[in-house]
Amino acid sequence: EAQVTQNPRYLITVTGKKLTVTCSQNMNHEYMSWYRQDPGLGLRQIYYSMNVEVTDKGDVPEGYKVSRKEKRNFPLILESPSPNQTSLYFCASSTLQRGGKGEQFFGPGTRLTVL
Amino acid sequence: AQTVTQSQPEMSVQEAETVTLSCTYDTSESDYYLFWYKQPPSRQMILVIRQEAYKQQNATENRFSVNFQKAAKSFSLKISDSQLGDAAMYFCAYRDNFGNEKLTFGTGTRLTIIP
Numbered sequence: 001e002a003q004v005t006q007n008p009r010y011l012i013t014v015t016g017k018k019l020t021v022t023c024s025q026n027m028n029h030e031y032m033s034w035y036r037q038d039p040g041l042g043l044r045q046i047y048y049s050m051n052v053e054v055t056d057k058g059d060v061p062e063g064y065k066v067s068r069k070e071k072r073n074f075p076l077i078l079e080s081p082s083p084n085q086t087s088l089y090f091c092a093s094s095t096l097q098r099g100g101k102g103e104q105f106f107g108p109g110t111r112l113t114v115l
Numbered sequence: 116a117q118t119v120t121q122s123q124p125e126m127s128v129q130e131a132e133t134v135t136l137s138c139t140y141d142t143s144e145s146d147y148y149l150f151w152y153k154q155p156p157s158r159q160m161i162l163v164i165r166q167e168a169y170k171q172q173n174a175t176e177n178r179f180s181v182n183f184q185k186a187a188k189s190f191s192l193k194i195s196d197s198q199l200g201d202a203a204m205y206f207c208a209y210r211d212n213f214g215n216e217k218l219t220f221g222t223g224t225r226l227t228i229i230p
Contacts, residue, residue, distance in 0.1 A: 031216055042119075042206060042220035058217060090160060094216065102148040102167070102210060104218055106160035 002027050006091050006107035013081055014115050021076045021110050023091030030096040032074040033058070033104070034066065037088040046089075049074055050096065081114040088112075117142045119209050121221035128197045129229050135182075136192045136224045138207030145169075146212040149183065149190045154204040154223075163205070166190065168212075194226075202228045 004025045013019055025032065033048040035058075045058030049068040063085055065077040074093075078085060088111050092104040118141045128134035140149070151163040166174045166183050173181050178195045194201055207221040 033217065035218075035220075040222055042222045043208075043218070044220070045215075045217045048215060048217065056215070058215075088158065092160075092218075096216070102212065102216075103150070103162055103165060104210075109158045109160075111158075 002105070004091055004093055004105050004107035006089075006110050008110060009108060010111045012113045012115065015082055016080050019078050019081060019112075021078075021089060021091075021112070023074045023076065023107060024072050025074075025091075025093040025105070026072065027093060027095070027105065028071065029093035029105075030071070031104075032068065032091065032093045034064070034074070034076050035090045035092065036060065037090065037109075043090065046076070081112075083114050086112060086114045117144075117209050117211070117219045119207055119219050119221040121207055121224050123224045124222070125225045125227070127227040127229055128194075130197055130199060132197055133193060133195045134197055134226065136194075136205055136207075136226070138190045138192070138221055140188050140190065140207070140209045140219075142188070142209065142211075144211055148210045148212060149181075150208040150210070150218070151179070151181070151190075151192045152206045152208060152220075153201075154206065155200075155202070160206075164192065197228050199228050199230065202226060 034046040035043040037043045047066040049055045091107040094104040147168045149166045153161045182191045208218045
């Protein structure tokens with residue numbers, strides 16, 4: 001089954017404790033992205049990657065890091081989480097092949113609470 | 116920068132009736148995609164319908180259809196024969212057909228179905 005997986009689905013942590021949210025896709029997609037969803041703000045892009053070893057900042061990158069060492073994986077790293085990073089996080093992927101339908105496939109979301 | 120506006124935070128409709136959700140966007144580009152995503156209580160992001168800007172014909176998917184007005188930069192979603200399972204948050208999203216391929220989301224419309 002074609003899918004994007006994220007782990008963990010729920011996480012409660014404390015300020016300053018480093019954490020990683022994993023994202024993996026099995027569709028051989030070149031493009032992967034992280035979004036955060038906050039009430040009244042919709043979803044906003046944190047970081048994205050066009051291919052292996054190619055990453056760049058989105059609209060709200062402060063406090064986050066990413067890496068793309070393998071095509072299927074795109075982990076989101078919070079080196080020193082703060083309460084304002086409490087949010088719902090989504091990983092998404094899509095093909096960059098011409099003729100693709102432009103659709104991004106989303107993971108199930110990770111609910112992060114930073115105390 | 117592209118922006119997406121959903122001016123209706125909440126909408127309600129009687130079961131079996133028709134409802135229209137509004138979305139406007141701002142862009143200087145001519146080649147782009149527009150999407151409607153549904154987010155039920157499970158929080159999963161589900162693609163409802165997509166529209167390619169160069170296609171004049173409005174997209175339809177079963178009970179879901181759009182009214183795409185390119186000159187007016189308007190992209191409304193019509194849900195016919197509303198069902199209880201349609202209750203969700205609906206997000207309008209824009210994506211350029213080049214560059215980052217970031218999805219820019221509106222703030223969402225929460226749709227309630229009245230039995």
